[in-house]
Amino acid sequence: MNAEPNHLQEVQVEGPQPLVRDIPKGEDYPVEALGVLREAVEAVEDKTQAPVAIAAQSALSIASLAVQGFADVETLGGTAPSSLFCLTIARSGERKTGCDKLLMAGLRDFEDQRAVDYACTLADAEREIKLYEAQETKLIRAASGAGGKAVEARADLKAMMRRPELPLSPNRTATDPTFEGLVKLYALGHPSLGLFTDEGGGFFGGHAMNGENRLKTCAGLSGLWDGTPINRTRAGDGASTLRGRRLASHMMAQPVAVRPLLADPIANGQGFLARFLICEPESNIGRRTRVGYNPESDAVLARFSAKLSGYLGAQMPLREGTRNQLEPAILKMSESAKGLLWEYYQETERAQRPGDKFCHVTPYASKSAEQAARIAAVQTLWASTEANTVSVAVMADAITLARFYLSEVVRLANAAVVSxxxxxxxxxxxxxxxxxxxxxxxxxxxxxxxxxxxxxxxxxxxxxxxxxxxxxxxxxxxxxxxxxxxxxxxxxxxxx
The missing domain is CATH 1.10.10 (Arc Repressor Mutant, subunit A)
Known part of the structure; x- marks a missing residue:
């Protein structure tokens, strides 16, 4: 093999190399598939000029919080909560907080009003407990003696009313993002809660997800998504089980906080992240130049807030003899809706074969049909909590949304993990x-x-x-x- 003389060789200097793999542009959010939530989402987009996907994530998760206690939904493999976990990836300045604030106005007003009522009832309850304890102590002292007075005191002890209880906490959203904080709130508060934060980086990079707590947090939140009972162990009180609890969630975080988690073996091995509807919309920063907005958007959001407050204030089905254990109804699928969902399931299942488009995101693809059923339940129950069947039209919309979220995971999983x-x-x-x-x-x-x-x-x-x-x-x-x-x-x- 002949080589050219060195002085004749052409040396090509290699150019700059990319630091990260470019993420392909995502699909447009299928806003037309939001059904009864579309009007509110478009009103938020109109007012904030934020990416419509951010508003959609907020609307779906907030609606899920409002209705998840009323009914579970029939799926292809049994029943599941109508709870949604949403994760929105967006850089600072995308108006994530603005979207959430507009859609959560009814929730915050509801919590503020209930907090005022709670303060009054809490003071009354604490006085009743003190009176009860004083009477109980007096009778125990008398019953420990002998004679007729002791016998009479024992009878009075047996006849005492049930110990008064503190009122349930009025909070519907968790302020402590650790799993222990959630469990404490479930024990003392409402059985249907929401975990909402626009500082998801603080959650994913904080105490709840550090090396020591990551496994426990992932397992605990995954169990709540599944609707399984919470096993609670407390020093001095022994073990107890909290049943009939539901959790909706929307976490918003910047890319650098989330992308390492997409490759984390614990978060993915347990299917924790696969329980989230994940999207990273294209930025609108630099293009939000429109002046003003349609005044009708205010009226749309006022109606959304009123409906949200009404659902939050309604009595959810509880197990008899309990005050905070949900016993949701079952929302069935129509036969045509079930048939459509079976077709979608088969589509996603086949695409998980080696070398096919979902082979590297199997935890997400395996749950996509159930996600569609949950989305359909939220849309159905938001229209009416008295509904008992998911229609084929709603299921078609829900599958469109589930397919979009699955495409987002494929797109994001193909990107390199960025430190x-x-x-x-x-x-x-x-x-x-x-x-x-x-x-x-x-x-x-x-x-x-x-x-x-x-x-x-x-x-x-x-x-x-x-x-x-x-x-x-x-x-x-x-x-x-x-x-x-x-x-x-x-x-x-x-x-x-």
């Missing part, structure tokens, strides 16, 4: 290419004018080192003159 350091470096790379007009940059210029995530010198130097290793910047010799001054550290930007 926090790589995410900062990618942020800097985009800023240098899109916002910095010069070919040379100094760390001090990035500190003063760069992205907010890079307002610390050590983070800037770290990000520049990463960009250097990937070929996006080249360090200039020490002492190079930039803007009339000798510089210890300066970089030339490679723009492909």
């Amino acid at each position: 926090e350091k790589i995410d900062r470096a990618e942020t800097l790379r985009r800023w240098l290419l899109n916002s910095w007009a010069e070919d040379i940059v100094l760390p001090s210029q990035i500190l003063n004018r760069g992205p907010n995530a890079l307002r610390e010198t050590h983070k800037i130097k770290e990000a520049l080192k990463i960009l250097e290793s990937y070929g996006w910047v080249v360090p200039l010799p020490v002492g190079v003159v930039v803007n009339g001054k000798s510089r210890k550290l300066a970089y030339r930007i490679i723009r492909e």
Whole structure:
């Protein structure tokens, strides 16, 4: 084999390498499939100009909280709660909180009013308990003696009324995102709760999901999604079981907080994340330039809030003899709805075969038919909690939504897991290419004018080192003159 002389060889310098795998653009959110929730979602989109998917996630989860206590839903494998877990991935500034605030207004008003009532009844209950305990102590002391008075005291003890109880906590949403906090609230409060946070990064990266608690949190929340009883063990009180509890959830978090979890063996091995409806909508930042909104949107959201408050205040079915153990009705599927769901199940099942499109997201694909049934239940019950059947039209819409969420998981799972350091470096790379007009940059210029995530010198130097290793910047010799001054550290930007 003949080789060309070295002086004739053409040397090609390899260009910059990507830091992260580009995530393909997702499908448009099928807002037309939201049915009875569509009007409210479009009103939120109109007022906030946020991605419609964020408003849809909020509406589905809030509606689930409102109706999950009334009925479980028939699925292809038995029954399941009509509870939905939603996870929205979006960067800061996407107006996630604004969407939630508009749709949760009725919930917050309801909780505020119930808190006032609770304060009054709590004080009365505490006085009754003190009187009960004083009377009980007096009778026990008398009963421990002898003679006729002791016999009479024992009879009075047996005749005493049941010990007064504290009123149930009026909260419908959890403020403590740990599983222990949820269990405590279930024991002392309403059996239908919501776990809502626009700071999902604090949950996924906090105490509830640290190395020590991750398994317990994933298992506990998965059990609540499944509707299984909660086994509760407390020091001094022994073990007890909490039955008939339901949980709806909407967590909103930034990509860097969630993507590592998509590859976490515990979160995925137990199917924890597969219980969530996950989406990462395309950003609207920079395009929200419309002035004003349709005044009818306020009327739509007022009707949504009124309906939400009405459902929250209605009596949910409880097991006889209990005050906070749900005994939901069963929402059946019509035969045509069931047939449609079977077709969807078979479609997703076949696509999980090796090499097929769902083979790498089998936990999600395996639950997609059940997710469709749950979505259909929420839509049906939001229309009327007296409903007893899911129609084929509602099931068709629910399958459309379930199919969208499954496509989102496929899209996101194909992306590389991004560490926090790589995410900062990618942020800097985009800023240098899109916002910095010069070919040379100094760390001090990035500190003063760069992205907010890079307002610390050590983070800037770290990000520049990463960009250097990937070929996006080249360090200039020490002492190079930039803007009339000798510089210890300066970089030339490679723009492909």
